[in-house]
Amino acid sequence: MDNRRRQFEAQALPHLDAAYNLARWLSRSPADAEDIVQEAMLRAFRAFDGFRGGDIKPWLLAIVRNCWRNASADTRRRGHAPLPEERDAPLLSDEPSPEAAAAQASEGRRLNEVIALLPNEFREVLVLREMEDLSYREIADVTGVPIGTVMSRLARARALLKEKWDRT
Amino acid sequence: MSCPEHLRTQAYLDGELDGIAASEAERHIESCADCRRASADAAELSDAIRRQTARYRAPDALRARTAALLDGETAPRAASFRPRGFWAGALSGAGTMAAAAGIALALLLPPSPETLAQSIADDHTDALMGARLIQVASSSHHVVKPWFAGRVAVSPPTPDFPDQGFVLAGGRIDRVAGTKAAVVVYRHGRHAIDLFVWPDGGSTLPGNATRHGYHTIFWKSGDLDFAAVSDTERRELEKFVTLVRSAPE
Numbered sequence A: 001m002d003n004r005r006r007q008f009e010a011q012a013l014p015h016l017d018a019a020y021n022l023a024r025w026l027s028r029s030p031a032d033a034e035d036i037v038q039e040a041m042l043r044a045f046r047a048f049d050g051f052r053g054g055d056i057k058p059w060l061l062a063i064v065r066n067c068w069r070n071a072s073a074d075t076r077r078r079g080h081a082p083l084p085e086e087r088d089a090p091l092l093s094d095e096p097s098p099e100a101a102a103a104q105a106s107e108g109r110r111l112n113e114v115i116a117l118l119p120n121e122f123r124e125v126l127v128l129r130e131m132e133d134l135s136y137r138e139i140a141d142v143t144g145v146p147i148g149t150v151m152s153r154l155a156r157a158r159a160l161l162k163e164k165w166d167r168t
Numbered sequence B: 001m002s003c004p005e006h007l008r009t010q011a012y013l014d015g016e017l018d019g020i021a022a023s024e025a026e027r028h029i030e031s032c033a034d035c036r037r038a039s040a041d042a043a044e045l046s047d048a049i050r051r052q053t054a055r056y057r058a059p060d061a062l063r064a065r066t067a068a069l070l071d072g073e074t075a076p077r078a079a080s081f082r083p084r085g086f087w088a089g090a091l092s093g094a095g096t097m098a099a100a101a102g103i104a105l106a107l108l109l110p111p112s113p114e115t116l117a118q119s120i121a122d123d124h125t126d127a128l129m130g131a132r133l134i135q136v137a138s139s140s141h142h143v144v145k146p147w148f149a150g151r152v153a154v155s156p157p158t159p160d161f162p163d164q165g166f167v168l169a170g171g172r173i174d175r176v177a178g179t180k181a182a183v184v185v186y187r188h189g190r191h192a193i194d195l196f197v198w199p200d201g202g203s204t205l206p207g208n209a210t211r212h213g214y215h216t217i218f219w220k221s222g223d224l225d226f227a228a229v230s231d232t233e234r235r236e237l238e239k240f241v242t243l244v245r246s247a248p249e
């Protein structure tokens, strides 16, 4: 195995769960999430020479997010059914991981559904902050918006989440 | 939610502040019912998300397929399958993002009222002690006003009120909580009055305060923030502020 490949695997593969989790929450579909992550890993590997060091996780997640955006644009262009943006479909229909299984408790399920139904820009900051523990700076890098926007989106996301959670 | 400091409070709760900024935020939360409630809500939500929601794990099949994909990439000649330009274009966002320089969070938040009040009091004390009270000495607004041009982003009013005992003495550049400010200096009897003028960055201004024996009066006008500070009597300083605020530009 060549050196570049070894380096890439050592740095990027530990974040495969993070990549999948983000893709899964953004796309809200296990099958789409797998496609997005595969595409993202391929692109990341090809672009690895341009990665300037530092923490690879935000860099990788930015690629995942780009792939998700491209994928949803493709889906819309080809006239396929839109992503379940506002649909009330069950959101945890896929095979649960140990963590997901733990979340089957009704409380967790309810919270999952509330988060899944948040608009994209609020859902993504919440996932990046609360699940992936990214800093404001890293979230700004991943989502391509200024830190001030990250802060206000995060505040809005939390307010929306609380409002919907209290109501359900 | 309605507190104008809520983004700062959130930044504190998210562990984004340290040092002075963190202790200021703590003090604010102690004194603000809105932010105390917001802190409790945020902690509850964060805890619920971390304990109850799914953090999905990559399926084993995905790991295997990813490895196979990389095998394909590292096999001889695989790199020539696609033109370089395609991937360079597709990735233009991600690469530059990772390279983007970080900006200190503190610079993006408007300074808190506590920071502003402290900063103005410190500047005034420093200026009096350090004999750098005045960088351009003149009682003519024809000299003082143009002196600020090119040195600071604001053009401060420089009215003179000799008949009321407030005499224009000059000006200097100072910093208010990190922002460059024009300071117009007046004499009132034995006392100096500093008139700070800086661009309004959306800060909540402090209430009028007395620190280190100096009175400070804050106000906003147009897109500028103002503070007058002096050890003269408060009533005199109020008179000065009334004159400045009613002077024609």
Ligand SMILES: [Zn+2]
Residues within 6 Å of the ligand: B003, B004, B005, B006, B009, B028, B029, B032, B033, B034, B035
């Ligand atoms: Zn508050």
